[in-house]
Amino acid sequence: MNAHRPGTRPANHTRSLVHALSGVLALVIIQHVLTPMSMVLTAFGFFVWAWGMELGRRKVPALNRFLMKVFGPIAHPHETHRVNSATWYVTALLALSLTASPMACSLAVIVLGVGDPAAAFVGRRWGRTRLASGRSLEGSLGFVGFAGLAALLTLAVYYPQLGMVEILMLAFVSALAGALAELLTAGLDDNLVIPLAAAAGASLVAAVFA
Numbered sequence: 001m002n003a004h005r006p007g008t009r010p011a012n013h014t015r016s017l018v019h020a021l022s023g024v025l026a027l028v029i030i031q032h033v034l035t036p037m038s039m040v041l042t043a044f045g046f047f048v049w050a051w052g053m054e055l056g057r058r059k060v061p062a063l064n065r066f067l068m069k070v071f072g073p074i075a076h077p078h079e080t081h082r083v084n085s086a087t088w089y090v091t092a093l094l095a096l097s098l099t100a101s102p103m104a105c106s107l108a109v110i111v112l113g114v115g116d117p118a119a120a121f122v123g124r125r126w127g128r129t130r131l132a133s134g135r136s137l138e139g140s141l142g143f144v145g146f147a148g149l150a151a152l153l154t155l156a157v158y159y160p161q162l163g164m165v166e167i168l169m170l171a172f173v174s175a176l177a178g179a180l181a182e183l184l185t186a187g188l189d190d191n192l193v194i195p196l197a198a199a200a201g202a203s204l205v206a207a208v209f210a
Contacts, residue, residue, distance in 0.1 A: 012073075012074065012076075014073050014074055015073075015074040015075075015076075016117035016120065016121065017117075018074050019112075019113060019116060019117050020113050020114060020117055021113075022089075022113060023109050023110050023111075023112055023113010023114060024110070024113060026093070026109040026113070027106050027109050027110050027113075027154060030102055030105050030106050030109065031102070031106060031158055036097075036102065039097045039102075039105070040094075040097040040098060042097075043090065043093045043094040043096075043097040044094055044097075046090040046093065046094075047090050047091060047093075047094045050086060050087040050090045050091075051087060051091075053067070053087075054083055054084075054087055064080070068080050071084075083189070085189055085190070085191040086191070088189040088191045088192040089112075089191040089192070089195075091192060092108075092191060092192045092193075092195045092196055093105075093109075093195070095196060096108055096195060096196070096199050099199075100199040100202075100203060101203065101206070103155075103158075103159060103170075103202065103206065104174075104198075104199040104202040104203045104206070105199060106154055106158065107151050107154060107155075107170065107171075107174040107198055107199065107202045108174070108178075108194075108195035108196070108198045108199040108202070109195060110147070110150045110151055110154050111147040111150070111151055111174050111175055111178040111194065111195070111198040112178065112190070112191065112194045112195045112198065113150075114146050114147050114149075114150040115143040115144070115146060115147030115150075115175060115178050115179065115182075115194065116143070116182065116190055116191075116194060118142045118143055118145070118146035118147065119135070119139040119140060119142050119143035119179070119182065120139065121142065122138055122139050122141070122142030122143075123135065123136045123138060123139025123140075123142065124139075126138045127139050131183060132183055132184060132186065133182075133183060133184075133185075133186040135182065135183050140179050140182070140183055143175070143178065143179040143182065144172075144175045144176055144179045145175075147174075147175035147178055147179070147198075148171050148172050148174075148175035148176075149171075151170065151171035151174050151175055152167065152168070152171040154171075155167045155170055155171060162209075163209075166205070166206075166209045169205045169208075169209075170202050170205050170206065173201040173202065173204070173205050174198040174199070174201045174202040174205075175198070176201065177197040177198050177200060177201030177202075178194040178195075178197050178198040178201075180197065181193040181194050181196070181197030181198075182194055
């Protein structure tokens with residue numbers, strides 16, 4: 001049963017699925033396709049395209065109507081007249097490509113891809129203890145748990161040379177940083193702040209173990 005609690009958006013399972021798949025796809029591309037330099041160039045290309053579309057749909061209402069019709073199944077209603085989450089996501093990816101290691105970038109995209117929909121799913125169904133920004137303790141714990149497991153699996157597959165303690169710390173800290181960013185940055189888009197926070201947490205742990 002879909003229990004829509006006050007202060008939360010209605011469930012959009014299609015958006016959640018696309019969110020998770022985009023995180024996995026981004027991870028695979030980072031690990032198997034892009035070099036650090038080509039990642040910068042690719043992210044910059046998407047950045048220019050995304051912000052160009054944002055400008056275009058404000059100047060041309062017909063373009064905005066077309067885009068919202070095409071992406072309606074995965075769009076939030078407020079994105080009709082505000083910068084959409086995908087644009088903030090590619091903005092975060094460009095910032096990550098310029099500042100973070102491939103490992104931190106990988107953790108950033110998988111933490112966002114898994115943690116955000118997991119928090120929404122758990123929070124809507126079992127959220128009772130209300131926290132900041134309309135979030136729940138249960139949803140935030142769901143974020144850390146599922147994102148942490150996804151990060152742990154990512155590290156085990158792609159960075160098995162790391163020690164177990166380092167892998168556990170990287171997974172937990174990146175997931176916790178993402179959850180805290182979602183909780184404490186009301187007014188900023190999750191697709192911007194979560195990957196940046198997760199990458200920052202991972203980079204900090206990596207620096208400690210360096």
